[in-house]
Amino acid sequence: MDHRESDEVVESSVGGVAPGDMESNASSFFDDEEMGISDPLLRWQTGNTTSQIAVVGANVCPIESLDYEVVENDIYKEDWRSRKKHQIFQYVLLKWTFALLIGLATGLVGFFSNLAVENIAGFKWLLTSNLMLKHRYHEAFALFAGCNASLAAAASALCAYLAPAAAGSGIPEVKAYLNGIDAHPILAPSTLFVKIFGCIFGVSAGFVLGKEGPMVHTGACIASLLGQGGSRKYQLTWTWLRYFKNDRDRRDLITCGAAAGVAAAFRAPLGGVLFAYEEAASWWRSALLWRTFFTTAVVAVVLRTFIYFCRSGNCGLFGKGGLIMRGVPFKILHAVAISLLTSCCSYGLPWLVKCTPCPPDILDQCPTIGRSGNYKNFLCPPNHYNDLASLFLNTNDDAIRNLFSGGTNNEFHISTLIIFFAGVYCLGIVTYGIAVPSGLFIPVILAGASYGRLVGTLLGPISKLDEGLFALLGAASFLGGTMRMTVSVCVILLELTNDLMILPFVMLVLLISKTVGDCFNKGVYDQMVKMKGFPFMEAHAEPYMRNLKAGDVVSGPLMTLAGVEKGKGFTKERVSTGAADVLRRFDPFDFAKAGSGKGVKLEELDIDDAEMEMYVDLLPIVNRSPYTVKETMSLAKAAVLFRELGLRHLCVVPKSPGTSAFDILTVENLRGWMRI
Amino acid sequence: MDHRESDEVVESSVGGVAPGDMESNASSFFDDEEMGISDPLLRWQTGNTTSQIAVVGANVCPIESLDYEVVENDIYKEDWRSRKKHQIFQYVLLKWTFALLIGLATGLVGFFSNLAVENIAGFKWLLTSNLMLKHRYHEAFALFAGCNASLAAAASALCAYLAPAAAGSGIPEVKAYLNGIDAHPILAPSTLFVKIFGCIFGVSAGFVLGKEGPMVHTGACIASLLGQGGSRKYQLTWTWLRYFKNDRDRRDLITCGAAAGVAAAFRAPLGGVLFAYEEAASWWRSALLWRTFFTTAVVAVVLRTFIYFCRSGNCGLFGKGGLIMRGVPFKILHAVAISLLTSCCSYGLPWLVKCTPCPPDILDQCPTIGRSGNYKNFLCPPNHYNDLASLFLNTNDDAIRNLFSGGTNNEFHISTLIIFFAGVYCLGIVTYGIAVPSGLFIPVILAGASYGRLVGTLLGPISKLDEGLFALLGAASFLGGTMRMTVSVCVILLELTNDLMILPFVMLVLLISKTVGDCFNKGVYDQMVKMKGFPFMEAHAEPYMRNLKAGDVVSGPLMTLAGVEKGKGFTKERVSTGAADVLRRFDPFDFAKAGSGKGVKLEELDIDDAEMEMYVDLLPIVNRSPYTVKETMSLAKAAVLFRELGLRHLCVVPKSPGTSAFDILTVENLRGWMRI
Incomplete structure (x- = not known):
């Protein structure tokens, strides 16, 4: 001093x-x-x-920071004085065209990520369960762990060598850019490439991670690419592209991209708009509400169209359109080690619990073998199922769907839920540190849903409420406590479950969890922004x-x-x-x-x-x-x-x-x- | 010059x-x-x-304008320097307490308005239909028109003598206040009183008007009353009340009040938050999202509690918790004249259409006599119903519910829908000019729903879609074209219908209607702000x-x-x-x-x-x-x-x-x- x-x-x-x-x-x-x-x-x-x-x-x-001030010099004054009506029209039209393109591209990427994950992971489950049906358990584990480890190595190699900025969720980076922080690699094309493929491999590898954070980052990267004002290298130098050569218009485009990402990840267009407003953006204008709304509507239409197309069986073995997805040699080793740990948990823990007889009224659905479903057979005698395998030996999407499912009280034992909650909670924490694109929503929802279902099972004799509702409220409380968003989490959960009657309960749970969380620290994305050294x-x-x-x-x-x-x-x-x-x-x-x-x-x-x-x-x-x-x-x-x-x-x-x-x-x- | x-x-x-x-x-x-x-x-x-x-x-x-600048003088500096931790805590606690109080009060007012309207209007329908069952048609009309005219006179007399500022929707006034325009009577206690009772009488009088605009104004008035910093006249001079003696905190409170109003009118808590952001507020902070969310959650809980209480039959004849509610001698005459015109339309037009036989599978519900329901008998032979009477001789809420109802294709004739659309459209326009508290949502939804259902009936042979869906999309298009809101209208409609599968359709319809409307002029509330002379x-x-x-x-x-x-x-x-x-x-x-x-x-x-x-x-x-x-x-x-x-x-x-x-x-x- x-x-x-x-x-x-x-x-x-x-x-x-x-x-x-x-x-x-x-x-x-x-x-x-x-x-x-x-x-x-x-x-x-x-x-x-x-x-x-x-x-x-x-x-x-x-x-360096971005600059949103209008520089009023002679050139600028002369420029707007000389702008003709058709130029202004062109500018406005272009903004909407770019919003359309962002929606289309993000919707397509979201759909193909889903499709790739479901086909890769589905094929992996199929091979593993075929071996298990033949009682070749060690080979089954070797195949399962080997697939996971290779996919994990591929994902982290992409991250480590091509684009280190693509590791992790990506939401803190987008948030930092929208706060005016100009760290170049955040939205570079290489980041976009690694984000998409790293995310596909990472989620297919069975990690406890989600694809929503990476989708937000992907949407933002697509928007940034469009907002570059063309490229001399690739001969893209049309005049109209140059209208966007300022930080204000780029900021708006990238906000649209972030909204489109959430819309594509959850198929929640309104949730996307609100997420962009509540969590991502630092500057917001009411005109943006309208533009992001348009972008996410495009995403929703693209996704619906493709899912409709896939229903006719054109999208490989497993294309059903699910809910979810997720440093140099050391980084890769780290990822492979966590992958092996995850494989051990997924494959090993279900051996610990006893088989449960199927409910007599749904013997046609129970047990399921090889394919996704609520009741996994896993070494059980006929008409029995292993409830922990139904959660662990499944994609994260299916596990969440199983936990949220209503009318299935007592499907899961208390001990199963405790093991799964502990396992997912710990795996989620260690997984987030590895160098692959990884979202936080899915681990948080998984842990929250199993916790909520646990509470529901414990309170079962008193409350007489559906355990699926408890799982949903548990997920809401974990999301509220982790991310401290209110309106957007509310809308995303409503759009996921398509049930508006639960709205007051979800609001209440979110209010409580956010209030309790705010007493201790800031939301997880704010903390990550700080840890990454972005001067927010x-x-x-x-x-x-x-x-x-x-x-x-x-x-x-x-x-x-x-x-x-x-x-x-x-x-x-x-x-x-x-x-x-x-x-x-x-x-x-x-x-x-x-x-x-x-x-x-x-x-x-x-x-x-x-x-x-x-x-x-x-x-x-x-x-x-x-x-x-x-x-x-x-x-x-x-x-x-x-x-x-x-x-x-x-x-x-x-x-x-x-x-x-x-x-x-x-x-x-x-x-x-x-x-x- | x-x-x-x-x-x-x-x-x-x-x-x-x-x-x-x-x-x-x-x-x-x-x-x-x-x-x-x-x-x-x-x-x-x-x-x-x-x-x-x-x-x-x-x-x-x-x-005069309100001033949101922090005045940095010695007094201010000394004040915050000397503020102790418990004082800051008290201030924050107080903000949340006020948000709670606003939610409670607005929820209560919303509930009791509903209850009053349903009982007054229900009693009126009961008396009229009893006379009609006895074939005393002239007496029935005299009673019907007389009730309506008296209620209309009461509503407009309240407005004309007590609080002229309470006439009309109130949303433009709230919007103007939140834009910083300090026109005193806008949020005065007398305005609050007249808004509540004028609205009850106006809606009971059968006008083509709604209660949501007045509810928004009511919520804002309640918030303003709380934010006055106590009253020397009534000995309310506690120190803690005085924390709110600045325009910034009052603005926040009144934003919460506006959100609570929408939440109470539509039972749409999320819609309320988004309405406050998208339409009402000129200045917004992300902290407000969180506070309005809390307020509307309180409103939702209050409404649910009371409706639950009413199900046990404690709330008079007709307390079912519906969807909706709406200058000196000349002003009163004007209101009475419009009231007579409305009565003539409601009572006279159903005579023009033919009776329709009831669908054979629902003979227990069809026809309904005296009470609300889809199939009004109105002079038809047994097992027949008059479809125009089902729309006109009903509360606006019930008419909307009838139009939105699914699985009832061909319930309404094309001629009926044309007459109703024309009637409601014209009545809606002339009604809005009279001096009673009147909302715009309901007339717009009525006209839009009948227009949508008309299109659905015309396209019926081709589209094979439900006519109720067409009615909903028609309402969305009219709302989008009139008010130019997107996200909030979307969420309000979703919360009203509890059906999320229609979301992409609603988004598309809103985008088109808003875009077309924006080519011609501004939204209706912006135009009214201008017509009322508020310098927005x-x-x-x-x-x-x-x-x-x-x-x-x-x-x-x-x-x-x-x-x-x-x-x-x-x-x-x-x-x-x-x-x-x-x-x-x-x-x-x-x-x-x-x-x-x-x-x-x-x-x-x-x-x-x-x-x-x-x-x-x-x-x-x-x-x-x-x-x-x-x-x-x-x-x-x-x-x-x-x-x-x-x-x-x-x-x-x-x-x-x-x-x-x-x-x-x-x-x-x-x-x-x-x-x-």
């Missing part, structure tokens, strides 16, 4: 002012209409004004920020440029060439923000010595009306401005009205503060 | 700067930490700087606002006060007494905003001549860090600030950095612009 440290911090925070993308840098600065050509565009305060209190926590965040900006300022002034935490000293500056030049004389000249030479799209990872770096610019002696007129491209605050404003109040308006920089003006020096408060600075 | 006109406009706009509430006036001005005691708190630009373009549309809005501030700036600068439309000349000013005084000397003195004399609650209509008026202040010569120190109570923009900022960008942050005033600083003169841009000014 000595002076040396404070100097270092201040110097290192120069980087906070938009290094890398030159155009947004130049255009965010402050200027006056009739400013002289050699006046600096921005005057900084002389001396170190950063107070000693402020320096303590000033760990400026190294990740909360909607509300921390209490201590009221004690700080905006002037206390500004970045400085600033780099300043005069109105007409030396550089790769246009004229040999230092005169303002005026807006007309610049407008003739440049197109607004030259200043549009490039897609992720595609911007021109400062180091890549090729400026020769002669050019270094020429002058460039910056006046027409600077932002004439940036947002400003007085340095006496509390940091809490300034933080509200950043969050509500999606700013990246804020000019801090001094309290004495006579001087005209400025400081800059960057959102990176603020994010650093919030991480303390 | 001559200079005289421009001067007038500028002078009249002085009123825009918060007349009436002295404390917010003084505290919104600009100040500097070390400002001298006789320096003006705000320097205004000399001369008329309002440009000629800007004057054209400068019709400053006369209605849209989320998006109009395109022409990009052509204007913030400096073009400022209010001026400003009234300025020096740091220490003459007035009802504290000291005889013109010295700054400092914050400590002021903090000793005043409590933060002395500067809290009073409840609607309760603030101290400037004219009511009693200042004698001696006091006029004394000095008052304004420095500790002025806002030290108001939001500011440069005068070159486009009006569109400034409007975003107003809307996102809920501001009432914005300081406009001049472009030349050397001067320190300021202007004020008020939200009233901006609202005036948006009305052009």
Whole structure:
């Protein structure tokens, strides 16, 4: 906390002012209409004004932020003035077309993931149970564990070598991007590829993980790919694609993608819209409600169409359209080890429980052999079933369906439910750490449903309610306690079960579990955002920020440029060439923000010595009306401005009205503060 | 557009700067930490700087706006610094308690409205049908029309004499309040009283109107009453009540009230939350989602409990818990005339259609006499029913239920559906103009359902789908086209019908009807807000606002006060007494905003001549860090600030950095612009 440290911090925070993308840098600065050509565009305060209190926590965040502010410069003004009606129409039409494309693509990916998982996993179950019917138990286990281990190795190899960013749920990453954090690999095409195939292999491998988180990430990646504004490499350079070269439109597209992902994973279109609003998005406009609604409706229609097509038997052995899915050598070994553990649990634990006779009225459905169903035979004598095998030796989807099924009281023994709950809970926790795309919804629902069914069985003699309802409420309570979502979990569960009479119960359970959870910590996605080191900006300022002034935490000293500056030049004389000249030479799209990872770096610019002696007129491209605050404003109040308006920089003006020096408060600075 | 006109406009706009509430006036001005005691708190630009373009549309809005800005003055800072943990806990607890109370009260009101309507209307139908069974048709009509006319007169008399603001739906009023428009009678206790009883009488009178709009208004009124911060008149002056003396907390409470209203009207708790978000609120925080969710859950529980209680026959003849409910002598005559017209249609039109034989398989349910049901006898021979009477001579709830009922294809003739559609459509339009509390949902659903059923009957030979489904889709299309809501209408319809399989159809129909409607005009509530003259501030700036600068439309000349000013005084000397003195004399609650209509008026202040010569120190109570923009900022960008942050005033600083003169841009000014 000595002076040396404070100097270092201040110097290192120069980087906070938009290094890398030159155009947004130049255009965010402050200027006056009739400013002289050699006046600096921005005057900084002389001396170190950063107070000693402020320096303590000033760990400026190294990740760049997205910028949602409208840069009002001459080019921008001329651009919208010259926009014709058909261009505006084209822009609006394009937004809807992209929403349609996102819905179509996400629906297709969701459907094919389901289909692939069901066919791979179904084939695995079939082979294993055939061997077991022939009493070749050791071979059966070897085959079962071998299949699982190979699939797990394939999934984690994809993750480890191709796209490490694709591991895990993906919801924290999407949440971070929508909070304005621009970490490039989050939404890269390689991430998309690994997310899809890693998820298929991971879920087929029988891990206790789900496919909803990865589907959300997949939807966001698809949207981001569409929003890149074309690609020079692949000759996709149509003019209309370029309309989306700004962070605001990309943010909207990716919000639609996240909603489409949930809609595809759960076949819950309304749930998708509400998830995007409640959990994923940091900025939301009512127009987005309408657009995400359209996207998820498209997803729902695509899924229905394909499932209808599959009913006629065109989709392989097992294509029924289910509910669910889920680091270099060490990472792969880790995944294989967890896979073996999961295989042992799935195959080994059912040997521990006794066989149960089938209920006499449903002997046609009980027991089931080889295929999915409520009553798995697993080594039992005829007309008996093994209730633990019905849960463990099944896809996660089928296990959940079995737990939720109504009218089947006493199907599962108390001991079975305790073993399954403990097993799934522990496996879920260790599985989430491995390097494959993995969702959290399914493990949480599995654990919650078995817990709820356990409570229902224990209370059975008193409550006389259906045990399937208890399982559902258990799942709701675990979801509410883990993710702290209310409306969207409610709608997703309703859309899954198609039963609205349970709504008040689900609401009550969610309220209680969220309230209890909130007493201890934040939701799981918020914690993961923090653990992954994303500098998330909360909607509300921390209490201590009221004690700080905006002037206390500004970045400085600033780099300043005069109105007409030396550089790769246009004229040999230092005169303002005026807006007309610049407008003739440049197109607004030259200043549009490039897609992720595609911007021109400062180091890549090729400026020769002669050019270094020429002058460039910056006046027409600077932002004439940036947002400003007085340095006496509390940091809490300034933080509200950043969050509500999606700013990246804020000019801090001094309290004495006579001087005209400025400081800059960057959102990176603020994010650093919030991480303390 | 001559200079005289421009001067007038500028002078009249002085009123825009918060007349009436002295404390917010003084505290919104600009100040500097070390400002001298006789320096003006705000320097205004000399001369008329309002440009000629800007004057054209400068019709400053006369209605005051609410202010959601945090006023950072010494008193405020001292207040939160001194807040203890138990006080913060008390504040949070209180918010939830109020949410609970709103839910309880709105649920109760909703239930008792239903009960009253069902008993009054049921008794009326019973008397009428008894007379008709005795073939005394003229007496039956006289009784029917007489009952309706008296109820109509009662409803409109209440409205005309007690609370004219209670007429109509109430949703536009709530929407306007939540947009920051402070028109006092909107949420007054008298409005609440008339809304409840006017609605009961109006719906009982058989008008083609619904009770959901009035329920939304009722919920908002209840919330507003709770948020008044107690009442000195009724000795309700507990300290904890005073925490809510600011516009932000009141806004949140009233949003909860609006959600509770929808939840009570439709028994659709999720629909209520989404309605509040999608249609009612202009400012929303994710914390509100959680709070409205709680409130509507309480409403759902209250309604279920009471309906359960009523099943045991404790609630009069007709208490089944239905779906629905709806100016001086001329206003009353108008209402009575429409009532007679409605009576004539209801009683007269069924004479025009032929009797239909009952379907042979449900002879126990068909025909029904006197009570509600699908098959009304109405003068037909035994085992026959009159299908038009089944729609017209019924409560609106029952008519909708009949239209939605599945498995009843061919129950209604095409001619019947055409007559009913035309009748309801025209009656709905003329009814909405009368002075009784009236909702729009029910007429729209009635017209849409009969239209949908008509289409279904026409397409019957081709589609082979259930006509009840067509009725539902017709209702969805009319709702989407009228109100332009998507997600909330979807959820409300799902919660009404308890059938999730129709979701993709409903989504598709809503998308189409909203898109078609949006090509022509805005939604009905937006149009009503405009017709009622509320200066609604849209989320998006109009395109022409990009052509204007913030400096073009400022209010001026400003009234300025020096740091220490003459007035009802504290000291005889013109010295700054400092914050400590002021903090000793005043409590933060002395500067809290009073409840609607309760603030101290400037004219009511009693200042004698001696006091006029004394000095008052304004420095500790002025806002030290108001939001500011440069005068070159486009009006569109400034409007975003107003809307996102809920501001009432914005300081406009001049472009030349050397001067320190300021202007004020008020939200009233901006609202005036948006009305052009």
